[in-house]
Structure formats: structure tokens, C-alpha cells
Amino acid sequence: MTIKEKGYAHWDGKLQEKRFPWFPITRLGIKLAFKKKYFKFLFSMTLIPAIIYLAGIYLSERLEDFRFMISESAPFIKITPAYFKSYYTNDFILFMIVMIMVFAGAGLISDDLKYNALQLYFSRPLSKKDYIFGKASVIVFFMFIVTIIPGVVFFIMKLIFSGSFKFLIDYPWLILSIFGYSLILIAFFSFYTLFLSSLSKNRRYVTVLIFGLYVFSDILYGILYENFHNYYFSLLSIKCNIKQIGAYIFNQNRPLPVPWIYSFLVLLFICVVAGIILNKRIRGVEIVK
Amino acid sequence: MSIEVKDIHFWYGKIKALDGINLNLPKGAIGLLGPNGAGKSTLIRILLGFLYPHRGEGRILGYDIKTQQHMIRRYVGYMPEDDCAIPGMDAVSFTCYLGELSGMPHQEAMKRAHEVLFYVGLEESRYRMLETYSRGMRQRLKLAQAIVHDPKLIFLDEPSSGLDPHGRKEILELIMDISSKKDIQVLISSHILSDIEATCSHVVILNKGRIVTEGEMNVLKQIRYNLYEMKIKGESAEYFRKLQEMQCKVDYLDDGIWKVYMPPEMNSQEIFRLAVEERVQIRYFMKSQTSLEDLFAKAVGIEG
Structure with missing residues (x-):
């Protein structure tokens, strides 16, 4: 006899108070991102710089083995904090991070708004904090793979290939820089993407916003700088602000003559505004119309 | 509870x-x-x-x-x-x-x-x-x-x-x-x-x-008021106006049938007494099985 014929049957288990109630939201977000067309290809493209930089570390330590392949005058690859900074702040990586946000992040909240899914989430024992944390963790997951993991792997590989701890002794703060810069990047892009995703029920508009704001802010800086020759307009550019902070954290010369703290405050301001608006846009009370 | x-x-x-x-x-x-x-x-x-x-x-x-x-x-x-x-x-x-x-x-x-x-x-x-x-x-x-x-x-x-x-x-x-x-x-x-x-x-x-x-549901449908269906012949407007003055609610159903919601304290004989006074003939009179719709209409209607 099927359950339909038997009638409603009780479940004999016990509902649990979960330690991470947001985890299924994160797992689903990651799963749905990988289901998207071209996402796997795009994501693997994002890892190409990491592979190239890793190869660079290997070559720098084993250059003698490859001497026959390069000319005598070829400069040595020097692994210093500048090498790490160049990985983290290169245009390609930043562009690919934005592309990941477009593919994996644009629909995170906007799809829930479009399909009235918020009422399903909030009729469960989930708080707004759990919901946002679950969604943000999807972005954190992808950003983690692109930022912290390569940095840590570069660092460990440098130690392994060199066969000594000299690099660690010379730059003991570098591992903290890797984590610090990556966390700033992760926090900023999480707020940026979730905020924009909560603004519209249409994922395409959100896609345009995520990509457009990043590119437009840089173009705007370019136009204003060409007209007024003032570097402080770089504070309008998301990319320039990230690069300024990156240069400071990795103890390198700033690309622009603007205090890094201004760039940090600009990104912090964007995060705070995004958090406030996000908090207002996602309201449990709207779940019953 | x-x-x-x-x-x-x-x-x-x-x-x-x-x-x-x-x-x-x-x-x-x-x-x-x-x-x-x-x-x-x-x-x-x-x-x-x-x-x-x-x-x-x-x-x-x-x-x-x-x-x-x-x-x-x-x-x-x-x-x-x-x-x-x-x-x-x-x-x-x-x-x-x-x-x-x-x-x-x-x-x-x-x-x-x-x-x-x-x-x-x-x-x-x-x-x-x-x-x-x-x-x-x-x-x-x-x-x-x-x-x-x-x-x-x-x-x-x-x-x-x-x-x-x-x-x-x-x-x-x-x-x-x-x-x-x-x-x-x-x-x-x-x-x-x-x-x-x-x-x-x-x-x-x-x-x-x-x-x-x-x-x-059962109690509400049966006890809170009495519902009758009736057909009458004669000047109905004045008759129903007087029924409403007696706290009854009157609705037209169809096919000449009227629904009369009567307060529980009122005796159905009053309907006939009023008919005699108003010189209308009651051709059909039946206590109706009330529905939730009746209850809803009465509750919302009276309170509204």
C-alpha cells in the first residue's frame, strides 16, 4: 500500500537545532552556480593566473634546471611580497572576480525576490542573519578559492622549493598580508554583490549593475583625471581603491599618490551602506502578503 | 490549546x-x-x-x-x-x-x-x-x-x-x-x-x-440564527421592510425564493402574523439548512 493510500504518516525523527542553519543555503548556492552554463569554464579560467604564478615560484628556485631554455640575459624571477601583490592586484584577477560575482552572485537574492522564495526561507527557523550569511558564504567560497588558497599555496611552495625558512624569516608578516588583503576583498565583494542582488527581481539588471558599476567607476576616474589631473578622483574607482589597499598591505609603493586609508574608507563606506540597504530589503515581514 | x-x-x-x-x-x-x-x-x-x-x-x-x-x-x-x-x-x-x-x-x-x-x-x-x-x-x-x-x-x-x-x-x-x-x-x-x-x-x-x-461550525450554523426560505405573493417591499425592522435580514435567493435570517429569540409565528397584517400570502415556507455562506454573510453583513 502506498503512502498516498495509507494516508498522512508522521516522521519519526526529531528536528535538530543546527549549529550552522545557513549551511544548506550555501551548499545550494554553490551547487546552482556550477549548474550554470559556462560557469565551470569561467571558474577554471580564474585559476589560470594562480597556476602561472605557481610555475613562476617553481622556476625561480629551479632556474638552473631550465637554464638551457632561457637566454643568459633573462632576468631572474624574484619572489618577494611584490610578486604576491602583483598576483592579487592584477587586472585579470580582479576582472575574473567580478565575472564570478556576475555568474554566481547576481541571482543569489534577486532570484529569491523574483520567485517569492523569501517567504519559504523565513517560515523556517532561520533569521535574517542566517539567510544573509548563507548567501554571503557562497561568495566567500568562490573568493576563498581565488584569493586565500593561492596565496597560502604560493607561500608554502616557496618554502618547499627553496628548502629553507629564509623566506619566512625575511617576510614573517607576508602570510598575514595574504589573509588580511583577501579578507578585505572577500568582505567588499560579498557586500557589493549581495546589495546589488537585493535591488532588483531581475537577475539581468543585477548582472549589468555588478559589472557596470565596477567598469564605470574606473572609466569615470579616467575621464575626470584626464580633465582635472587630480589623482584623488581615483577614490571613485573600485579597482583603484582595491589596488591602493593591496599595495599598502603588501608593503609596496602605492600606484597613485593618494593615502591608502582614503581608499579603505571608501570601500568601508560602500560596505556599510550596502549592509544597511540589504538589511532593509530583506524583511521577514514581507513573507506573507 | x-x-x-x-x-x-x-x-x-x-x-x-x-x-x-x-x-x-x-x-x-x-x-x-x-x-x-x-x-x-x-x-x-x-x-x-x-x-x-x-x-x-x-x-x-x-x-x-x-x-x-x-x-x-x-x-x-x-x-x-x-x-x-x-x-x-x-x-x-x-x-x-x-x-x-x-x-x-x-x-x-x-x-x-x-x-x-x-x-x-x-x-x-x-x-x-x-x-x-x-x-x-x-x-x-x-x-x-x-x-x-x-x-x-x-x-x-x-x-x-x-x-x-x-x-x-x-x-x-x-x-x-x-x-x-x-x-x-x-x-x-x-x-x-x-x-x-x-x-x-x-x-x-x-x-x-x-x-x-x-x-x-455545526453549532454556529444551527444555533446562532434561524434561516428560512420562503416565497410570497403580494406587496413584498413593505413586508420585508417590516421584517428588517424586527432585526431579520432578508436576501433574495433566486426563482422567487427569499432567505430570511431570523434572530434566535424571535418566534417564526411572527413572520406569519406580519404576513396577515401586510396582506401577503406565504406560498412556500421552509426552515433551511444553513451554509457557511449564510453564516459569513450574516456575520459580516450585520457587523459591517
């Missing part, structure tokens, strides 16, 4: 949505009726713990509606009125996912998802993407997600809206089956009176933020 609220008041700005709601609802299926703007949705929001009442207190399944909303949502199932889904999922994953969010372990949630999808009649299409579901299938799916974690109390908001007669009958049968379990309480908010009449043993009628009628 699973649902107990006392003196609940709620305002949307200056608009009073709920005005001193007191409820003490028993187990079983309960119908929540009322015209638009009566406060049904606001009451459900408060019962689910989404809104914080400005005044009053209440307990759902023993949990405080002001401080223990999390616990309420753990043990309550909710079937929303609107279409809702998570795109890119099939029905099994969707139901399992919502079971997990309710606190079920993944394996158990998956097993239970299959069971409830069989139960609601979606066994054949449980691996289809939700975007391809018809309206009727989506209604069943919403019911499945509401019961996946085996809640003790289920809120069903317009469960049969948009369904064809066959689909509606099937959904109502499922609701009746669920509510027949003595330990599950079902609260159905609907504007389709026949649905409430078919499924509920208890009814609450709201109007303008107040409870106008509440009680066991």
Missing part, C-alpha cells in the same frame, strides 16, 4: 489592522474567514511570529509569539498563497532542502521528501524542474514543503486557489486527511467558503480587525 492569543492589537501606521483579537483554538481544522482587509493576513503574520503585536500576547504550541518565534517556525508548516519556488531545482531537492532548513538531517529530509511527494501525488514528476510545473502541481508542491518536517500546526493560505475542480477536490481531500490526525492542527485561510465548510470543524470570521463570529 495550540493557538492562544489574548487582546492582540496591531496598527499599520494609523490604520488599525487588528483590534483586540482573543482566540483559543482547539485541535483539528480551523477556518479563517473574512473579507479583504479584515486582518486575516496580519493575524497569520503574528501567529507565525513575523510581526510583533503592538499590544496583547499569545502562545502558539506553547511558545510565546513575541520571544520564541524561532521555535514556532520550527514546528509550524506554512503553505503560502503566492506562487513560490527556487529555480533550478527539482521537486525532491526543493522539498528536501526546505526540510533541512527546518532542522531535519539531510538523509532524513531526502527520504521524507520522497514520501511527501508521493503523498501529494507528485511521485511521477518529482524529478522534473520546478519551472515546468503547472499551477496545480505547484499547489501540491507547496503543500508538500509545508508538511515535510511533520509540523504540529499547519497554516494554509488559500490552498485551493487557482485549481480546477478536480485538483481542488484532491487538495481538499489531502487537507482533510492531514487534519484527521488528532495531533495536527490545520489553520486554513480562504475566501472560498465551500472549502472551509468542507474541511473545517471550527471557524473564525474576522471583519475590520475584529472577530465577529467564532466557534464550532
